[in-house]
């Protein structure tokens with residue numbers, strides 16, 4: 057029990073004596089081989105839905121990248137192999153009674169709300185939505201309806217930085233294997249043999265003049281240190297490869313761990329010998345300073361009415377170059393040259409990665425643009441830029457997006473621009489992918505398998521053996 061976390065959350069989630077839990081059970085029966093029990097005590101609530109990131113299911117024959125409103129939406133009780141979830145922002149999902157949200161809790165006489173559902177392999181983020189009649193509209197903090205599970209607190213630096221807890225369900229080949237699609241996300245489960253294979257992940261504050269959060273002139277990031285890092289012999293200065301991995305619009309540096317299980321993905325990539333032990337830093341690009349000039353520039357995570365603009369990528373790059381990179385590179389045993397440094401990010405973090413590629417080219421040899429939201433860019437680099445900066449041609453690059461991802465057209469335009477310049481990259485189209493965490497997990501995994509610390513530049517042989 058960590059009730060203090062919930063009690064202090066922005067002062068709005070005042071939930072005295074809140075009690076809740078999630079249990080994952082292997083059942084050995086259809087439809088998925090696993091069931092999940094949610095339990096939440098609230099004696100006064102009228103209705104409780106589960107939301108905060110959990111999604112309905114669909115399949116590839118009923119999903120399109122164009123009309124989310126018309127897509128098939130299935131209750132996980134009706135799960136069939138090959139089903140997956142895609143995110144569905146509120147305007148795109150019909151309200152009740154036209155459509156019934158699947159995750160509705162039932163109340164017992166003692167005020168205990170329960171819900172049991174089969175779920176397939178994958179990560180699920182969730183929060184309890186109290187007295188809510190339309191889940192997508194209650195999943196932000198400003199509605200005052202969202203209650204975080206006090207027994208499963210999110211990974212975060214400061215209370216309020218994350219507004220959903222998460223858990224992961226394993227794959228069961230007997231019930232979930234599909235000839236149509238691989239939906240096995242076990243690469244994001246806890247690695248076996250913890251002492252040997254599991255690294256650590258924690259948040260860190262660093263001095264960043266002008267920063268507004270988490271304190272004046274203090275900014276933060278999360279860092280993953282591989283298992284081997286803590287076992288390195290004193291005096292033996294091994295320098296570990298370093299990946300910077302950015303969140304997207306509306307997010308922060310805790311997202312990749314809380315919502316994407318970054319540390320588990322890294323543990324498994326390393327354990328299976330797909331990459332050498334690697335340090336990962338997940339920075340935060342909001343609140344670096346007050347340059348937006350807004351009266352209240354502080355971005356409150358999950359607050360939909362707090363529409364602080366995404367800071368321009370060049371501005372973020374300059375700030376990171378000044379404060380973040382020197383801090384990380386002088387406080388950890390990380391490598392000191394481009395051949396073992398990478399920058400990657402999702403959505404607006406993919407735009408930031410593009411910015412690093414074109415304007416911090418010599419700092420990194422590897423770039424991962426995951427679902428890059430590049431439609432806002434005024435244009436891409438041209439032949440003259442490549443002539444002026446030929447090292448753009450000598451990098452390890454991945455450009456990835458989901459098949460049902462709204463950035464698909466923009467990401468393809470980016471690919472077309474690079475094709476025209478003969479800049480090669482590894483392509484990943486996530487076949488169950490919308491603009492969401494299961495897609496970004498898949499993209500991080502394949503970035504590790506196919507690109508990270510492999511021979512550069514990326515070419516037609518890259519990832520073939």
Ligand SMILES: *[C@@H]1O[C@H](CO)[C@@H](O)[C@H](O)[C@H]1NC(C)=O
Pocket residue numbers: 070071072073074075097098099100101102186187203
């Ligand atoms: C229970 O629901 C009420 C709304 O009826 C809400 O104000 C309160 O915070 C909830 N309590 C807990 C313990 O979650």
Ligand SMILES: *[C@@H]1O[C@H](CO)[C@@H](O)[C@H](O)[C@H]1NC(C)=O
Pocket residue numbers: 146151152190193
């Ligand atoms: C959900 O919120 C949107 C935007 O505020 C609003 O237009 C819509 O009517 C709401 N839907 C329901 C079912 O409450």
Ligand SMILES: *[C@@H]1O[C@H](CO)[C@@H](O)[C@H](O)[C@H]1NC(C)=O
Pocket residue numbers: 213214259260261270271274276
């Ligand atoms: C970072 O600073 C904030 C604000 O002072 C504090 O709440 C938080 O606990 C600090 N985090 C770490 C990891 O020291």
Ligand SMILES: *[C@@H]1O[C@H](CO)[C@@H](O)[C@H](O)[C@H]1NC(C)=O
Pocket residue numbers: 268346349350351352353
């Ligand atoms: C940010 O800048 C604006 C405009 O200069 C100012 O009004 C506001 O008080 C500043 N906010 C903070 C938190 O510094």
Ligand SMILES: *[C@@H]1O[C@H](CO)[C@@H](O)[C@H](O)[C@H]1NC(C)=O
Pocket residue numbers: 066068197198352356359360361362363
């Ligand atoms: C959400 O943001 C708005 C606009 O900045 C602010 O007025 C409101 O207090 C915030 N709500 C919460 C719960 O932080």
Ligand SMILES: *[C@@H]1O[C@H](CO)[C@@H](O)[C@H](O)[C@H]1NC(C)=O
Pocket residue numbers: 295391392393394395396
């Ligand atoms: C880069 O750093 C790594 C680790 O410190 C080292 O092994 C490698 O030789 C360096 N490469 C160059 C080109 O300096």
Ligand SMILES: *[C@@H]1O[C@H](CO)[C@@H](O)[C@H](O)[C@H]1NC(C)=O
Pocket residue numbers: 370414415437441
């Ligand atoms: C970033 O790179 C682009 C493409 O080469 C160039 O047009 C732009 O001027 C650069 N920006 C800065 C701030 O150097």
